[in-house]
Amino acid sequence: MEGLKKKGGEKMSEKEREIIRRETLDFFEKAGIVLTEKEKENIEVASFGLDDLRRTGLQIVTYVNTGRYCAKELVLVPGQTCPEHRHPDRNGKKGKQETFRCRYGQVYLYMEGEPNENPVASPPEGDEKYYTVFNEIILQPGEQFTLPPNTRHWFQAGQQGAVVSEFSSASDDASDIFTDSRINRLAELED
């Protein structure tokens, strides 16, 4: 991800990335989750190529991804949003199926279905057109939700931030389809 460019062509600030990484470590500590030194050094900071990390981004520690199952911890700083996407079927197999379990803070999860009339969270200002699903699930620590495959969804942390365990079938981030056509996850992953 080193080579990500700002819209103006400037490199995404390494300082910004480092600050978020340190905040992420604080969240793991608050959640009582112990990481190895190597995991701490390798925290993935995903900006989805939007260069708007604190509003639209996600911090990830992937524990295991064997081709059969996957387990990750996801960290969101207060108000940070993981943008709307779905996991399509591929190679004749059902798309990735995911269970989100809130460990710390609060998560507002939105998915296809009856839209909530007064959702607690709002899409990042200016990006509203890339958010189309508003069936709301609120997860407190200890609560979880399993999303059907190939279902559009997005989620946002509350004011405390959030730590979320993701249990799933095999993960292949490169195949995710984002509603926001500016997002090219493959480019970010390959960089």
Added chain:
Amino acid sequence: MEGLKKKGGEKMSEKEREIIRRETLDFFEKAGIVLTEKEKENIEVASFGLDDLRRTGLQIVTYVNTGRYCAKELVLVPGQTCPEHRHPDRNGKKGKQETFRCRYGQVYLYMEGEPNENPVASPPEGDEKYYTVFNEIILQPGEQFTLPPNTRHWFQAGQQGAVVSEFSSASDDASDIFTDSRINRLAELED
């Protein structure tokens, strides 16, 4: 599991089971893991039909088991052992593949392979003949190990007890094959 009988025909003590359940809740608290009230009430206490719970047993919270993936928390009281078993291939599919991640305490994991000459843990006294693999992996908090499918393994908690996250492919406990022929997991699960 209500109907489990002591060797003498007496019902396994509900009091014993309740004491272990309370200790399990304490371990979750020490590990910083938040459970819902429903999960707390439904903690599975597995004695493997041996009626020797504090030495040979396992406490389990299953978060999700979708047929594609599974996530559990396992709790062992100090020195408690999960007896040797393997997850065989079934219906033409590879056996269950498991990742154990230590969250709290210490776990001594033994599997097929070069035996350790001075293993830290010992099988429960009197049951040595049911323990045949001694390739030792020690897991401290934050450390994990992924076991190949269909591999015999057993594990024991250190003196502090242990909380272990298990991430895996779909789980079907009834198909597990235990080295100890006295164990009939299916009977316990159906009871």
